[in-house]
Amino acid sequence: MRPETKFEKKFEKLRAVLRGYDRVAIAFSGGVDSSLLLKCALDTLGAGNVLALFARSELLAQSEIDQAVQWPQINGYGSEIAMEIIELQPLEWKEFVDNAADRCYFCKLRIYSLFRERLERHGFSWLVDGTNADDLKGHRAGLRAIHELGVRIPMVEAGLDKADVRQLSQWLGLATWNRPSASCLATRIPTGMSITSDRLQRVAVLERGLELFGLVGCRVRLCDSQEYEVHLEIRSEDFAFLAEPGVRMALLRFFQQHGVDKVLLHLHGRD
Numbered sequence: 001m002r003p004e005t006k007f008e009k010k011f012e013k014l015r016a017v018l019r020g021y022d023r024v025a026i027a028f029s030g031g032v033d034s035s036l037l038l039k040c041a042l043d044t045l046g047a048g049n050v051l052a053l054f055a056r057s058e059l060l061a062q063s064e065i066d067q068a069v070q071w072p073q074i075n076g077y078g079s080e081i082a083m084e085i086i087e088l089q090p091l092e093w094k095e096f097v098d099n100a101a102d103r104c105y106f107c108k109l110r111i112y113s114l115f116r117e118r119l120e121r122h123g124f125s126w127l128v129d130g131t132n133a134d135d136l137k138g139h140r141a142g143l144r145a146i147h148e149l150g151v152r153i154p155m156v157e158a159g160l161d162k163a164d165v166r167q168l169s170q171w172l173g174l175a176t177w178n179r180p181s182a183s184c185l186a187t188r189i190p191t192g193m194s195i196t197s198d199r200l201q202r203v204a205v206l207e208r209g210l211e212l213f214g215l216v217g218c219r220v221r222l223c224d225s226q227e228y229e230v231h232l233e234i235r236s237e238d239f240a241f242l243a244e245p246g247v248r249m250a251l252l253r254f255f256q257q258h259g260v261d262k263v264l265l266h267l268h269g270r271d
Contacts, residue, residue, distance in 0.1 A: 004056045007167065007217070008156050010158070010160060010164055010167075010168055011040065011168055011171075011172075012018040013158045013159070013160075014040050014154060014155060014158040014160060015029040015040060015043070016152040016158075017157045017158045018040060018044045018045060018128075018154055019044060019045070019156070021125060021126045021128065022049065022125045022126075023045070023049040023050075023051075023117035023125045024041055024045065024049070024050055024051070024124060024125065024126050024127075024128050024152075025050075025051040025052075025053050025115060025118065025124045025126070025127050026038050026041060026050065026051070026052050026053065026110075026127075026128050026130075027053055027112065027115055027127060027128070027129045027130070027151070028053060028054050028068065028071075029064075029068060029082070029130075030054070030064060030067045030068025030069075030071055030176070031064075031130070031176065031179065031181070032162075032165055032166060032169060032176050032177065032179050032181065033090075033130030033131070033132055033155065033165055033168065034044075034129075035071065035075075035174055035176040036128035036130070036165050036168055036172070036174065036176075037128065037129075037130045037153075037154065037155065038050070038071070038170045039075065039169075039174060040092065041128070042077065042081065045235070047077070047081055047082070049120055049154045050081070050082065050209070051082045051083075051084065051118075051119060051124050052071075052081060052082065052083040052084070053083075053084055053086060053115045053119070053127075054068050054083060054084070054086065054120055055070070055086050055088050055111050055114075056085050056086065056087055056088065057088035057089070057090055058090075058091070058185075058197060058200055058201075059085070059088075059090055059184040059185050059186055059200065060184060060185065061191070061204050061207065061208065062204075063183065063208070063211075064182060065136065067176075069083075069085065071083075071207055074092075074175060075175075081270065082122075084118060086112055086114055086118065088111065088114075090107060090110075090186075090195075091195065091197060093106065093107070093110060096110075096195065097187075097194055097195050097196075098190060098194065098243075099186070099189060099190075099192060099193055099194060099195050100191065100192070100201050101141070101191055102141050103140035103141070103186070103191070103195075104140070104142045104240075105141040105142060105143070105144050105145050107184075107186075108142035108145035108146065109148070109149070109226065110171060112127060112129075112145055112146070113147050113149065114159075114192055116129050116149060118188065123233070123261055126130070126151075126152050127149070127150075127151045127152070127161075128151065128152045128153070128154055129146055129151050129152070129153050130153075130155060131146065131153040131156055132153065132156065132160055132161055132162055132164070133155070133156050133159060133160060133161040134161045134162045135145070135156075136156065136178045138251075145192045149167070154266070160231075178237065179217075180216065180217025180270065181217075181270075182222040185200045185203050185204055186200065186208075187202070187218060188203045188219060188221045188222060189221075189222050190221070190222060190223070190224035192224065193222065193224050199222060201219055202222070202258075203222065204221040205258065206255070206258060206260070207219070207220050209254055209258070210232075210251075210254075213247075213250070213251065213254070214238075214241060215234050215235075215238055215241075215242075216235075217234075217235050217270060218232065218233060218234045218238075219232070219233040219234075220232055220233075220242070221233070226262065228247055228259060228260055228261045228262065229260070229261070229262040229263075230255070230260050230262075230263055230264070231263075231264045231265075231266060232263050232264065232265050232266065233266045233268075233269070233270050234265075234269060234270065235270050236269035236270070238269075239269065245260040251263070
């Protein structure tokens with residue numbers, strides 16, 4: 001008998017945690033973490049014991065919505081996966097629109113409360129979330145809502161960090177394994193600046209345009225003091241591309257066409 005690979009051991013550890021849950025509803029975004037969680041739950045518990053819950057709203061870029069909705073077909077599962085799409089109107093939530101420091105807490109609390117209602121209606125046992133061990137190291141207001149609602153975080157229980165998630169995803173053949181970390185468009189709006197549909201759409205248009213340049217996974221953050229200034233974050237591997245002749249000026253022209261005169265580049269780069 002051949003020895004288990006390190007990937008098989010980590011995968012089995014996560015599966016062992018999931019076996020203790022019986023029937024689960026997964027807070028699914030289509031990103032790296034929730035994709036691995038959904039794949040593992042399906043392989044461990046069977047499609048009949050797994051419900052994927054996806055919250056669709058203008059907080060997400062259209063490409064992210066498409067990736068999430070098409071995940072079953074892309075990964076060879078077809079119509080056997082139970083996926084429920086819940087339409088949200090977050091701009092009707094005053095505590096969200098006000099954009100105070102605890103915005104993420106209120107948002108997560110509302111969304112996961114809705115998820116809890118859906119899973120109970122369908123007879124599922126637990127709501128599970130794709131938080132990994134690295135997520136516990138920083139300040140994430142949404143974790144408070146997760147704890148208050150009793151949401152389970154199996155990848156933390158299995159001791160998986162972000163590197164483990166990416167390695168396991170690649171080993172399992174998931175297309176999401178090297179996808180940049182994603183977050184809702186509201187995270188590009190400074191705390192204290194009201195969240196509006198126009199601001200969300202502005203961010204979405206700018207980031208989509210930069211993706212067409214090849215800057216996948218970039219972040220365009222609005223400035224709280226200057227309407228025509230933005231802060232740009234790109235992946236570390238894209239700095240060389242940005243230095244190529246003509247690229248910088250082409251990007252400046254693109255931003256100017258969208259009413260942005262000043263672009264401040266963060267030199268640290270995104271992971």
